[in-house]
Amino acid sequence: MATRGRGSACNGGGIVLGAAAVLLIGLLVMSAPPLAEAATYTVGDSGGWRFYAGGWAKGKTFRAGDVLEFKYNAAVHDVAAVDLAAYRSCAVPKGSRKMRSGHDKVTLRKGMHYFICTERGHCQAGMKLAIRAV
Template structure:
């Protein structure tokens, strides 16, 4: 007569089912993690959106979904998202939307984004920013 163990085939199936459930739940949590990992950046760091901001993004790994926050004195500055030509020439295209809250937030899509201050002379003094989101 064969000896019987303490467990049975039914208990083994229950253990395997529970292990599979743990693996599935773990996978679901891990696949949702990138959505929760969007970084928030204050443009210009503690100094905020200011003159000579051009190089601020250098060395930073910015991803699609990350959020840029432009903090500045809304009485004397603003922010406008522009195209490359406007960025290079520091011109404000007709109809461009100017952000003026002093705490503007922009969620980035994949690609390169260009921002300028539209106040006269500010962009040419370096108050502009190009950011590439991967």
């Protein structure tokens, strides 16, 4: 018959202390406030990225870390992240990155974000969006 030594994991009080520690950890985890999760927004909702998309953002609160999904027909549209001047003038600065997949995702940082369609006349026809992330 095997005997228990002083260093055995099965000593009398060790099991009770282990169960109490597990219970305490469980209570702490359950009482912790939930972590804020980033939201994902489809620009234009079911209609996607389209003309007059600017009104879509009204009433929504965007936060840093949220993701904007631009869904559109890549054969006729694109998306470019631009600065305020380009947003206002609909003139795409040289070297601007154009997204053309038809399903582009952009993670927001805190601050203002401006997006336009760079296809001729589309931005002027209202295919542009300004978003503030807090």
